[in-house]
Structure formats: C-alpha cells, structure tokens
Amino acid sequence: MNFLRFAARRLAEMAATLLGASFVIFGAMYLAPGNPASFLLSGRSASPDALKAINDQYHLDDPFAVQYLRWLGRVLQGDFGRSITYRTDVSRLLADRLPSTLLLVAMALVLVVVVGLLLGRLGAVRGGAADATILVTTTFAVGTPSFVAAVLLQGLFAVKLGWFPTSGTGDGLGDMLWHLTLPAVALALYLIGMLARVTRAAMLEILTQEHVTVARSRGMTERQVISRHVFRNALGTVLTTGGLIVSTLLICTVLVESAFSVGGIGQLLELSTTTKDFPTVQAISLIMVGLFMTVNLVVDLLHPLVDPRVTLGSRRSAV
Template identity: 85%
Template sequence: MNFLRFAARRLLEMAATLLGASFVVYGAMYLAPGSPASFLLSGRSASPAALQAINQQYHLDDPFLVRYLRWLGQVVRGDFGRSITYRTDVSTVLADRLPATLLLVAMALVIVLAAGLVLGWIGAVRGGATDSTILVTTTLAIGTPSFVAAVLLQGVFAVGLGWFPSSGAGEGLGDMLWHLTLPAIALALYLIGMLARVTRSAMLEALDGDHVTVARSRGVPERQVIGRHVFRNSLGTVLTTSGLIVSTLLVCTILVESAFSIGGIGQLLELSTTTKDFPTVQAVSLIIVALFMVVNLVVDLLHPLVDPRVTLGSRRNDA
C-alpha cells in the first residue's frame, strides 16, 4: 500500500502547489502595466460609460481577492472565462491548440531520447576520434538557440530544398507529423546535445565501476557488459534529465511555435501576453504549471523501477 499512500500524498501536494501557482499567475498580470480595457479600446479614448461597461463585463472593479476567488471557483469547474482577444471561451481556444503543442513536444522528446542516448552511448563506448566528433557536434548543438535552429532549418529544408512546409501545424495526424518535423528538430537540437553529454558522462562514470571489471572477468560479452552494467546504471541520471528535458521543451515550444507559426499553446501564450488577454494567459500558465508537475510525478514514479535503492516516498529503508 506504499504506492497508494505515496500517490495520495503527491496528489495533495500537487493540489497545494497548483493553488499557490494560481494565486501567483492571477496576481502577476495585475502587477504588469496596462489593463485589458485599454487594449480593447486600442488607444481610442472612450466614453466613461463604455469603460464602465467593459469593467463590469470583466469584473475589473471588484477588489482583487474577490476577483481571484471568483476566477478560482470557475477554474475548478473547468471554466477559464472568456478570451478578450478571441471572444470565445478560453477552454475552447485551449482545446483547439493543445493537441498541436502536445504532439510537437512528444515528437521532440522522441527525437531527443533516440538521438541523445545513441550519441551518448557511442561517445562513451567508442572514445577516440568518434567521441571527439560527438563532443564537438553536441557543443555546437548546445550553443544553438532553438529560434536560430528554427530559422536555419526553415531556410535549408523548407525554402531551399522544399522537403517540408515552412509554417503551420497541418490537418490530420499524418499531415501534422509532416508539418511538425522541422519544428520538432529545432526544438530537440539543443536538448539532444545536452542529453548526449549527460548520458556520455554517466556511462563513463559507470564504466569505471568495479562491477564492470568483475562482469568482464567473468566472461560476460562486452555488449552485455555495456548494456546491463554501464547503460543500465546510467538510466537514473537519464531519467532525471528527461524530466528536465520535458520541462524545457514546454518552455521552448513558445519560441519555436512562433517561428513556424504553429497555432499551439506556446504561440497562444505569446500572443495573449502581448494583447493583455488576462484569462488566456492565466489559463495557459496554469496548464504549463500543471504539465510540469505531471512530468515530475511521472519521473518520481518511474525512479524506483530504474533504481531499486529508491523506494517511493519513504524516508526509511526496509531491510
């Protein structure tokens, strides 16, 4: 029942964190200069009556805490309010845009894991010139911001060679995969470099272990020595890094979606922030916070599978 207790505790913790985050997210927008009313009027001077109508519609006259609690009550019921820019329910806007972002992040994650692990493995095991080449390449990848990578990839593969579309998210799964390939690579590049390096150094550290020498001394074939004793032992580090990678992907997707004009929640966050679309910014921020927490929870749940010395949430070890 260790697992249930752990899950219950973590869910409570998540609820508390989300509550705190909601307060910060809601409050932050009011600390920033400008108001939705001024954006809606877009610089035009308005009659006091019109201003009051707007303030009333969005409850801008109520005290802060009252507004926060009203908003919170709605959010709990799944109602994020109406978007000021799009003039529809924020939940509808989100439902429209979330799939593209999730698919993009998933594709990028698969690319990062596949390329990062393979490169790290080869670098650690081969050594020599292969290792140096991988080190130089990954350094280059780490040094390339995703928006620069986006522009380069667009220039070469979309505009130059015409293999991929240069913008948009596409319709239907196949088309979406095709549209999102370049953005996913742009998003992945930096993280491939990072994961490759983390994997490489974790494997090099594991390679130094006595148990690796012991396995070799017992005639275990080299490939299995690497798989069972070196790569296996670096998985804990890889898992922890993967949590970080997904979080980074969620953040960087904002830049890449803008560069490729993909209508995901990253682009939505950027647009709604510049237009002071309070309800939308709040909803997107809250969803990103929630995704972060889910990622961390998954990492924590997977950890005992990767390392038997880690037990779920217990502070004492049973012998």
C-alpha cells in the same frame, strides 16, 4: 502499500503547489502594467459609462481577492473565462490549439530520448574519434538556441531546398507530422546535445566502478556488460533530467511555434501576452505548470523501477 502512500503524498503536494502557482499566476497578471480595457477600446477614447460597462462585464474593478476566488472557482470547474482578444471561451481556444502543441512536444521528446541516448551511449562505449565527433556535435547543439535552430532549418530545408513546409500545421495526422518535423527538430536540438552529454558522463562514471570489473571477470560479453550493468544504471541519472527536458520543451515551444507559425498554445501565449489577454495567459501558464509537475511526478514514480538502489521519495543527483 508504500507506493500508494508515496503516490498519494506526491499528489497532495502537487495539488498544493498548483494552488500556490495559481495564486502567483493570477497575481502577476493583476499587477502587470496595462489594462485589458484599453485593448478592448482599441486605443479609442470612451465615455465613463462605456468604460464602466467593460469593467463590469469582465469584473476588472473587483478587489483582487474576489477576482482570484471567482477565477479559481471557475478553473476548478474547467472554465478558464472568456478571451478578451478572441471574444470566445478560453477553453475552446485551448481545445483547438492544444493538440498541435502536444504533438509537437511529443515528437521533439521522442527525438531527444532516442537520439540523445544513442549518441551518449555510442560516445561512452566507442571512445576515440567517434567520441570526439559526438562531443563536438553535441557542443554545437547545446550552443544553438531553439529560435536560431528554427531560423536555420527553415531557411535551408523549407525555403532553399523545399523539402518541408515553411509554416502551418496541415490537415490530418500524416500532414501534421510532415508540417511539424522541422519545428520538432529545432525544439529538440539543444536537448539532444544536453541528454547525450549527461548519458555519456553517467556511463563513463559507471564503467570505472568495481561491479563492472567483476561482471567482466565472470566472462560476460562486453555487450552484456554495457546493457545490463552500465547503460541501465546510467538511466537512473538520465531520468532525473526528465523534468528539465519537458520544462525546456514547453518554454521553447513559444519561440518555435512563432517562427513556424504553428497554431499551438505557444503562439497563442505570445499573442495573448502582447494584447493583455489576461484570461488566456493565466490558463496557458497554469496548464504549463500542471504539465511540468505531472512529468516530475511520473519521474519520481518510475525512478525506483529504473534504478532499484533508489527508494521512493529520494533521488540521485544528476551528473
């Protein structure tokens, strides 16, 4: 029952936050410099009647409150409006492009979790030269922005060696995975270094605690101590970075998709921002906020299962 009450409360908070975020997103677009009508006219002069027709079609002259409430009502029905740039429904644009972005983010997330946890655990347990090598490697990874990693990987493995495609998403699942391999690595590199360092620091702290010494004195093997008492307890701290990891992936995918010409919502967001395509920018921004909040909700619900010392509604601070 406590779990259900906590989940219901977090869902209510999520809905309220999304409502506030929708107001901020719509307001930011409303106050942004420039006018969508100027893009529709492609720089050509227009008669007052033609300009009025455009403003009436897209309701650009309505008061802010009227525009916001009309937009919010459509969004609640799954209608994000009509793209000014592409002259089609925003929902259709998102349906065509969202799968590529979700697959790219999922591939990058798998790389971050598997490689980051493995390197962090290896560095904490092995120590010595292995730990030093991992520290140097993760320092390099953390210091490499995603767009720099994208350029380097594309130049070496796609252009020079020809092992991977230089751009696009391919056709079919297998081809898509092949096309998105380099973008996923570029997207994950920074976060792999960050997660490895967080995991290493958390495990080193737990290794010095009394219950680890007691477990060793009872005759448990070192592997059992690491798995049951060190690594598992460290996962609680690592889990608190889940929201940060996903938010970083969503933000950096804009740069990576542009570098590799991946037809996802990241590249669509960049193009829509440039052309003042307000409905598309608003829809993508709201979706990204919703995804980020969903991940935070999942992290909150999983945290007590990973670390029994944490109760619902509380979190340990990350190392």
